[in-house]
Every structure is written in structure tokens, then in C-alpha cells.
Amino acid sequence: MDFLKEIVKEIGDEYTQLASEAEQIETYVDTGSYIFNGLVSGSIFGGVSGNKITAIAGESSTGKTFFSLAVVKNFLDNNPDGYCLYFDTEAAVNRGLLESRGIDLERLVVVNVVTIEEFRTKALKAVDIYLKSEESSRKPCMFVLDSLGMLSTEKEIKDALDDKQVRDMTKSQLVKGAFRMLTLKLGQAKIPLIVTNHTYDVIGSYVPTKEMGGGSGLKYAASTIIYLTKAKEKDGTEVVGNIIKAKTHKSRLSKENKTVKIRLYYDERGLDRYYGLLELGELGGLWKNVAGRYEVNGKKVYGKQILANPQEYFTDEVMARLEETVDIPTPPLPEATAMIFLTPGMDCLPATPPGVFGAPGGSCTSMAM
Numbered sequence: 001m002d003f004l005k006e007i008v009k010e011i012g013d014e015y016t017q018l019a020s021e022a023e024q025i026e027t028y029v030d031t032g033s034y035i036f037n038g039l040v041s042g043s044i045f046g047g048v049s050g051n052k053i054t055a056i057a058g059e060s061s062t063g064k065t066f067f068s069l070a071v072v073k074n075f076l077d078n079n080p081d082g083y084c085l086y087f088d089t090e091a092a093v094n095r096g097l098l099e100s101r102g103i104d105l106e107r108l109v110v111v112n113v114v115t116i117e118e119f120r121t122k123a124l125k126a127v128d129i130y131l132k133s134e135e136s137s138r139k140p141c142m143f144v145l146d147s148l149g150m151l152s153t154e155k156e157i158k159d160a161l162d163d164k165q166v167r168d169m170t171k172s173q174l175v176k177g178a179f180r181m182l183t184l185k186l187g188q189a190k191i192p193l194i195v196t197n198h199t200y201d202v203i204g205s206y207v208p209t210k211e212m213g214g215g216s217g218l219k220y221a222a223s224t225i226i227y228l229t230k231a232k233e234k235d236g237t238e239v240v241g242n243i244i245k246a247k248t249h250k251s252r253l254s255k256e257n258k259t260v261k262i263r264l265y266y267d268e269r270g271l272d273r274y275y276g277l278l279e280l281g282e283l284g285g286l287w288k289n290v291a292g293r294y295e296v297n298g299k300k301v302y303g304k305q306i307l308a309n310p311q312e313y314f315t316d317e318v319m320a321r322l323e324e325t326v327d328i329p330t331p332p333l334p335e336a337t338a339m340i341f342l343t344p345g346m347d348c349l350p351a352t353p354p355g356v357f358g359a360p361g362g363s364c365t366s367m368a369m
Helices: 002-011 034-041 064-078 095-100 116-132 154-161 171-189 217-221 277-283 303-308 316-324
Strands: 053-058 083-088 108-112 141-146 193-201 210-212 224-235 238-251 259-265 293-296 299-302 348-350 364-366
Touching: 034 224, 034 238, 034 259, 034 277, 053 064, 053 171, 053 217, 064 083, 064 141, 064 193, 064 259, 083 116, 116 141, 116 171, 171 217, 210 224, 277 293, 277 303, 277 316, 293 303, 299 303
Parallel strands: 053 193, 053 224, 083 108, 083 141, 141 193
Antiparallel strands: 193 210, 224 238, 238 259, 293 299, 348 364
């Protein structure tokens, strides 16, 4: 033990310590949605990691920017002295948009970046300034990069100006290098980073498959990768938001390949905090859904009524029971119909596919003819 302490002393690094002295508690940033918290952290009272990289990926118009801004708003609301650096690559964020989301403009800095090199330099400088300040004076801070897919490289711009029609083969290496430098520094500074990115269809795949762009750099650096798809949420004939289907493609904090639905509004309401809890409670056996009505606290009420006044029904006792059911296996959301081919010797199909929260397959359904 003395030998190990001597090594720690000689290294002289404030971040080098015995494992017994390391922090035991993982910190989280509440996203503003209980069901999404459960998806990314395994606890409805958790959230995205407080010192790691979280990737939010999806096709165009899946609400990645709105989703990120909703998390930023909740972060600033929960940390009155906190602030956020928003690295914008799409010129999508302006004062009007931020005001419509109810975000405090005095505590958010929009940093426009065009190239990977520019983002890397500015982000590293910001983290270094943060780390140089006294630890006791550091305020909660959050970074957002929106989006990685729109970042160019200095070589790509130079080639375009020189009218060279060539592909920049260094881009993926630059992305990997940027996150390689940032990952540990963000962890030391306890700064969460949310990165939005694009997905594309994998050509030649037997089953329709989505893949995140940008090479392997973000895939390795991110502790959590979430894929988003959406459907429009209407109030009468007016589109007021999205119902987003979120799936964990990678997670170091919870189980992978889980899927939940989240409601995202286009106004200052952002993410609906209670949406999805009724389904979670039903799957956990807390209540039953009979003809669209749920029996909660001895009352049979329609789901819309419960979500319109959630504090009345989601009491502390109910929330504690929901927290215990986060790992309850849930059935998958409807997907495109899959074709299953029986191989020789296989005479049955699984009656129940693996659930969203890691449910094992059910019993076999006979296929004898």
C-alpha cells in the first residue's frame, strides 16, 4: 500500500488516486423526461451522464436539435448558476428559437464552428479555462455539439476553393483525434457533452439497418448512443410536437437495445416529463389498462386525464414503485414486419420476441403442417 501511495505522490497529478478514494457515485443530468432517464441510466431519477459523451443520432427532421435544447433547458433550470456552450454547425440556433424554448439567454453561449479542427480547438480551450479555475468556484457546465455530421475539414474547404473534386479521406481520423483528446478532459472537468449526428441507411444490408455517420471516433468515445425516429404529435389539426421513439444503440450505464417513446413539444414545455410512465407502470403490474382507462390510486381514469394532471396521480409512492420497475421486461414497439425462414430441424417460432428491457424470448409456437 505504501508503494502505491508513493507512486501516486510521485506522479503528482490531482486526478491520480487510489481506487478506494475514487468517487463512487455516477452523476447524471436530468433530461426532463422520466422515461428517457430510465432508458439512458436505468433510473427514472437519473439522466445522461454528467461527465461523459452522449450521442443523439437520427435522420433529418427527427427533432435532434429540439431534443438537445429541451435537455439544455432542463439543465439550466435545475442549475440556476450553471451555463452551457452550444457548438452550432448548422446555423439552426438563433435568439427566437431559444426564447421559444424558454432558455435563459444570459447563460448560454452559441459558438459557431465550421470544421472539426475549429471545434476541437475551441472545445479544448474552453475545458482548459474551466479546469484552471478553482474547483470550489466552478459552476455546473454543459457542452452541446449540433451536429457532428455537418462539420467539414480545413482540407475539404481548401480543395473546394481550389476546385478539386476529391474526397477528404482524413475526416474520420480528425473526428477520432478530436474525441480522443476531449473524452478524458471532459471527465476530469465533469462536463457532459451531447453530440447530435446523422444516420443513414446501410446499403446492401439484408435487414433495413441504420448507421451513424462520422466514422468510428464518436462510437468509441460516447458512453451512450441513442437512435431517434419520430411521428408527428397533433392537437386537433395543428402539429404541436413529436412522439419520438428512442433506442439505446450503445450504453455503459444501462441495458442496450431498449426502446421507449417520448413526447417532445415544440414550445417551452420541451420534453413531457411523465409521458411513458403509464405504459411502464402497466408492464410492471402497478395498474391495468382496460379500454383506455387506468386504475390508479383506486380511480379509473383515462390516460389523457392522468397526463393532464400528473402530480395528482404520480405520487411519491407511485414514483418509487415505478423506479423499481425500470428493469421490468417490456414488449418491443411495433416495427416493420420481419420475414423469418425456418431452417431444417426448426419446427417452431418464438411466441414472444425479446422485450425492450431485455426480456427473454417466450415459448415456441408450433409451425407443424
